[in-house]
Amino acid sequence: MNDTQILHINETCIDEALLTQAAEAITQNKTVILPTETVYGLGANALNSEAVNKIFIAKGRPQDNPLIVHISNMNMLEKCVKEIPEKALSLMHVFWPGPLTLILEKSNLIPSNVSAGLNTVGVRMPDHPIALRLIERANTPIAAPSANRSGRPSPTTAQHVISDMQGRVDVIIAADHSRIGLESTVLDMTQKPPMILRPGGVTLSQLQSVIPEIIIDPQIHQSVDSPRSPGMKYTHYAPQAEMLMVRGEHAEVIKKITHLMDEHKHIKTAIICADEHLQDYQGQHCLSLGSLANPAFMASQLFTVLRQCDELNLDYVITEAFVEEEMGLALMNRLKKAVGYKILDV
Ligand code: TXA
Numbered sequence: 001m002n003d004t005q006i007l008h009i010n011e012t013c014i015d016e017a018l019l020t021q022a023a024e025a026i027t028q029n030k031t032v033i034l035p036t037e038t039v040y041g042l043g044a045n046a047l048n049s050e051a052v053n054k055i056f057i058a059k060g061r062p063q064d065n066p067l068i069v070h071i072s073n074m075n076m077l078e079k080c081v082k083e084i085p086e087k088a089l090s091l092m093h094v095f096w097p098g099p100l101t102l103i104l105e106k107s108n109l110i111p112s113n114v115s116a117g118l119n120t121v122g123v124r125m126p127d128h129p130i131a132l133r134l135i136e137r138a139n140t141p142i143a144a145p146s147a148n149r150s151g152r153p154s155p156t157t158a159q160h161v162i163s164d165m166q167g168r169v170d171v172i173i174a175a176d177h178s179r180i181g182l183e184s185t186v187l188d189m190t191q192k193p194p195m196i197l198r199p200g201g202v203t204l205s206q207l208q209s210v211i212p213e214i215i216i217d218p219q220i221h222q223s224v225d226s227p228r229s230p231g232m233k234y235t236h237y238a239p240q241a242e243m244l245m246v247r248g249e250h251a252e253v254i255k256k257i258t259h260l261m262d263e264h265k266h267i268k269t270a271i272i273c274a275d276e277h278l279q280d281y282q283g284q285h286c287l288s289l290g291s292l293a294n295p296a297f298m299a300s301q302l303f304t305v306l307r308q309c310d311e312l313n314l315d316y317v318i319t320e321a322f323v324e325e326e327m328g329l330a331l332m333n334r335l336k337k338a339v340g341y342k343i344l345d346v
């Protein structure tokens with residue numbers, strides 16, 4: 001057990017003394033949970049393998065799942081990678097700082113446990129004042145996976161990280177809720193054409209507006225044994241409840257979900273749906289992600305709603321399916337994992 005220090009830092013008025021404390025913890029190779037615009041990250045000095053090892057221990061993360069390295073300026077990037085291809089550079093100009101992780105060939109300064117033995121490394125510049133200032137002040141890139149216990153939904157509030165990680169890390173920076181609420185897009189620039197390994201905060205069409213040939217890894221739609229992005233193979237985001245997704249024409253979906261809910265009356269159930277459909281499930285316990293008109297907002301609510309399933313001790317949860325376009329693609333990717341790919345087409 002660590003004696004975790006919780007530092008409350010406000011992003012609009014950063015307390016320099018507290019920030020310095022967190023930065024010193026990083027330079028002392030300790031673990032620091034930091035807010036980013038996507039989800040909270042569990043950070044440590046990316047250039048020190050012992051520090052990085054503490055991340056794996058705190059999360060209970062399998063060693064074959066590589067970490068994303070967070071940087072605050074281009075000099076740091078040069079330290080982390082062998083070369084910066086022209087196309088990667090044009091993406092960085094448009095999307096950094098922001099929710100885009102680029103997979104590039106790694107330099108020798110990146111320890112092999114960061115990249116799980118691969119010769120590539122995922123790097124991103126987060127769009128969050130506290131994260132950027134922390135990296136700048138520590139003056140070292142910070143390796144950081146999402147700050148959840150392995151298998152749990154990624155944390156988007158200080159409360160989520162405190163409940164998952166208190167006692168397991170040295171420092172927690174408790175700040176506001178994460179603005180995007182869902183992880184970065186992971187784009188492999190070492191493949192031709194560049195391939196999206198994980199949909200996230202930057203959408204396919206946004207990326208294609210800069211590099212038209214970018215494609216999506218077909219594997220992201222299925223559950224596979226050895227995906228290109230190692231992290232995609234593990235059970236993720238799964239609440240304790242038995243989960244199911246019902247997909248199809250809406251009238252049929254309502255009928256099926258209502259029928260299944262009736263069959264499970266004796267246990268604690270809930271339906272994950274959109275605002276517009278709340279009226280279709282009267283008498284049922286509904287957890288809405290928000291309006292269909294705002295898929296980015298729905299995506300930002302997903303992890304909170306999945307955690308609510310546990311807080312409410314639900315036994316059986318059925319979710320609607322949503323349109324797999326733009327942020328809806330990332331939302332559905334996480335939702336399908338949460339239901340363990342159990343999808344009923346009606
Ligand atoms: O938004 C985010 O990306 C958050 C915040 C904290 O930055 N981080 C995050 O990290 O989601 P994590 O570790 O939970 O997910 C990283 C994903 C995993 O699926 C991992 O397999 C993949 O990125 N990844 C990392 N390095 C890779 C590499 N060299 N090649 C292929 N996939 C890689």
Ligand code: MG
Pocket residue numbers: 145146154
């Ligand atoms: Mg994660």
